[in-house]
Amino acid sequence: MTNSPMVSAVEIHKSFGSNEVLKGINLEVNKGEVLCLIGPSGSGKSTFLRCINHLEKIDSGRLSVDGAIIGYREHNGKLYELKPSEAAKQRSGIGMVFQRFNLFPHMTALDNVTSGMIRVQSIDKDTATKEGMALLDRVGLSEKANHYPAHLSGGQQQRVAIARALAMKPKLMLFDEPTSALDPELVGEVLDVMKGLAQSGMTMLVVTHEMGFAKEVADSVIFMDNGVVVESGKPSDVLNNPQHERTKSFLSKVI
């Protein structure tokens, strides 16, 4: 299945009560591709990302990652809901980085990174520590290994969060507005880490308002509004030469 897409979404619908947030999303992300999701707040891009990691359950449609349907198991054309342990296993292959970092405040940076290796993959502490240090080094924070999150800057916290997600050796990384909660001067260091990750061939889905990053790093860009994909294509096309009125007016406000 090497040629199958990493993420495949067909007619995804999702409502919160009577509020339909996703109104039929169709998209594919190929292996090694970097896809940026842009659009106004409330357009459903974060919800879609959370659906991929099964933090939200979709109402209808078909969502699969690396050929496996998210949240279900297919057998003889019938879907069976996954057991919590199976769902957890599925999730561990998908890394997620949150807008508000969500680091574990009672653990040091290193313990944050090794927590998944030790508690989920049952890797012994010495090996996990060694790998954790290597990951912290990769995001440029090895000297902060023993610091608690409260004593790191927002940019440093987000870099630790990226290292924590990478520790699970994910095949797909999801970024939910990773720089929106950061002071402007700290955005660059996080984007640099993400850039390096993209260059290493990681498949990435990034919800972002950083148009510069989208232009430079993304293979394709999707503009979402009001629960639908309005426009998609190469960043140079979507960002420099948008076809739809809605995309044009959005871009004129953010750039």
Place this chain on the structure above:
Amino acid sequence: MLLSPSRLMAQPAKTSIKAVPLRHPFRWAAALYFVVLAAAFLLDAFHRSAYDWKSFRKYIFEARVFKAAGVTLSLTIISMFLAILLGIVLAVMRRSPNPVFRNVSWVFIWIFRGTPVYVQLVFWGLLSTIYHSFFIGIPDIHFGHFYLGVHFPISQTASLYWLAIIGLSLNEAAYMAEIVRAGLLSVDTGQEEAAESLGMSWWTTMRFIVIPQAMRIIIPPTGNEIISMLKTTSLVTAVPLVTDLYARTRNISDEIYNPIPLLMVACTWYLFFTTILMFVQYFVEKRFARGHSPLSGVQS
């Protein structure tokens, strides 16, 4: 702005502020008033015959009192230990995705928090009157004399000490469950999402992510509950258990026809224990504040 060297030179040297500090005459007056009041009370008490200080000195470290203080302390520690464990179980059950667990926990809390602990202790004392034995297994199925299970007779002399512990801990567990629940609710949902996205199971998330963070919220009221439990043990006379500090001192006071010095003895011991507990609480709170206080920024 760039400062030229000459302007840097011109900057005045740093001097500390010299000023007359604000005076607080009322604080001094209030302190004096209460010191005089306390001194007057103590001087008076020292000579007042009803306190019977001679008896106080005689009984404060008397073997029976000493032993009773031990009983009170062990009742407190064992009951509280069981109550905390059961409280955590009940609180986690309240949050379980399983609706059966949620409802069982709710009913337990409803009953044990909704009735007075004194009445519950009387009930536990009457356990052997209500139930003659208790049985683990499948009732009503037997092959001749072979039952699918085991019978435990509840003797008339069932240990009053352990009945008191059961009564105290089940009642306290209902309160602890609510304290733990408040602690669990205080943890940001983003923490669970982050743990889940790493692939942690619900229980691993609870055990390693949510509960440790909830502890910071749970510990101060729990310290309060332990101190409260220490004093609630004086109600075990309802079971009736009469070996604890309060029952024993009352018992002794019948010998000397004066309850007052023995009440002072009991109060002194209760205060001694609560003082120790307050110290312990201070250090435990510091331990669980990791990552939250400026002093704990770097792991040593």
